[in-house]
Amino acid sequence: MKLQHLFGIAQLNKEQIHYLINMGDAFIELSKRPIKKAPTLRGKTIINLFFENSTRTRTSFEIAGKRLSADVINISASTSATSKGETLLDTAQTLAAMQPHVLVIRHSLAGTCEFLAEHLRETAIVNAGDGAHEHPTQILTDLLTLKHSIGDVAGKTMTIVGDISHSRVARSHLLAAKILGYHVRVVAPKTLLPSKVENYGCEVFHDFDAAIAGSDILYMLRVQTERLTSNCCFPSIREYHEAYGLNKKRLARANADCVVMHPGPMNRGVEIASDIADGAHSRILNQVEHGVAVRMAVLTAMCDLRFNAHDLPSNPDKRGTL
Numbered sequence: 001m002k003l004q005h006l007f008g009i010a011q012l013n014k015e016q017i018h019y020l021i022n023m024g025d026a027f028i029e030l031s032k033r034p035i036k037k038a039p040t041l042r043g044k045t046i047i048n049l050f051f052e053n054s055t056r057t058r059t060s061f062e063i064a065g066k067r068l069s070a071d072v073i074n075i076s077a078s079t080s081a082t083s084k085g086e087t088l089l090d091t092a093q094t095l096a097a098m099q100p101h102v103l104v105i106r107h108s109l110a111g112t113c114e115f116l117a118e119h120l121r122e123t124a125i126v127n128a129g130d131g132a133h134e135h136p137t138q139i140l141t142d143l144l145t146l147k148h149s150i151g152d153v154a155g156k157t158m159t160i161v162g163d164i165s166h167s168r169v170a171r172s173h174l175l176a177a178k179i180l181g182y183h184v185r186v187v188a189p190k191t192l193l194p195s196k197v198e199n200y201g202c203e204v205f206h207d208f209d210a211a212i213a214g215s216d217i218l219y220m221l222r223v224q225t226e227r228l229t230s231n232c233c234f235p236s237i238r239e240y241h242e243a244y245g246l247n248k249k250r251l252a253r254a255n256a257d258c259v260v261m262h263p264g265p266m267n268r269g270v271e272i273a274s275d276i277a278d279g280a281h282s283r284i285l286n287q288v289e290h291g292v293a294v295r296m297a298v299l300t301a302m303c304d305l306r307f308n309a310h311d312l313p314s315n316p317d318k319r320g321t322l
């Protein structure tokens with residue numbers, strides 16, 4: 001699979017998405033072993049460069065790399081030289097000069113990864129979330145979780161609820177839905193919807209109760225208060241929860257086997273009630289578990305390209321074993 005960089009779901013076709021999901025599926029078993037180690041990425045160097053906070057994505061990239069025997073280095077904005085005034089590009093070029101195979105980058109600005117890739121031609125770049133643009137590995141994680149929960153996602157209805165306008169996860173799902181053939185409903189107050197969102201081919205609702213019936217997946221989003229201006233978007237957290245929070249009464253209107261997802265971090269009692277987050281329909285921790293496996297698959301795909309380009313053809317241990 002030719003994958004020089006992973007900027008977003010938009011660059012992938014159906015076969016590439018299924019390839020990564022299926023490889024991730026094969027990697028799940030590794031994390032259940034007593035000794036969680038395979039030599040697949042032995043000799044590879046991966047740098048996680050995070051300019052925004054992260055628990056799930058950063059940790060799962062680190063665990064994924066380490067379980068596959070890569071050398072993994074984590075750098076956050078507060079400990080990088082950008083805090084002394086160095087530009088993003090200088091920081092990235094400095095790290096690239098140390099010859100990592102993959103740079104995993106999270107940044108608040110949309111397009112950061114494409115921008116850096118233009119300057120760092122020899123380093124594979126993976127987007128770990130850029131502004132409100134894309135979060136491709138989260139979507140691959142969700143799709144692997146859905147493969148286990150409901151099988152083929154084609155023809156299914158995913159209802160995404162909450163802060164659509166600031167959500168890279170919502171945007172990536174809207175793009176993935178077109179490629180894989182699932183149907184998306186977006187639900188939000190007008191103040192949290194991007195203009196012309198219907199151009200993505202989704203149904204648009206402002207009334208959550210009207211959108212629930214027929215949903216196979218309820219995908220709840222956090223209100224991204226760090227990206228909102230003050231006094232923006234809704235009167236109060238209590239009123240937001242009343243209008244857009246998922247509770248037992250609302251879940252009862254969905255399909256009986258409806259699954260509940262959330263990319264995290266979640267705000268219990270705001271977009272989702274605790275008993276739903278911890279309940280039988282929830283797949284939230286499955287998403288986290290599968291995040292490690294999918295990131296193993298993505299790192300393997302990225303490193304394979306580097307291997308093909310630079311390694312000796314006689315090396316018999318190209319991929320290692322699972």
Ligand code: CP
Nearest residue numbers: 054055056057263264
């Ligand atoms: N889903 C997600 O990106 O979570 P983190 O911000 O914790 O990485």
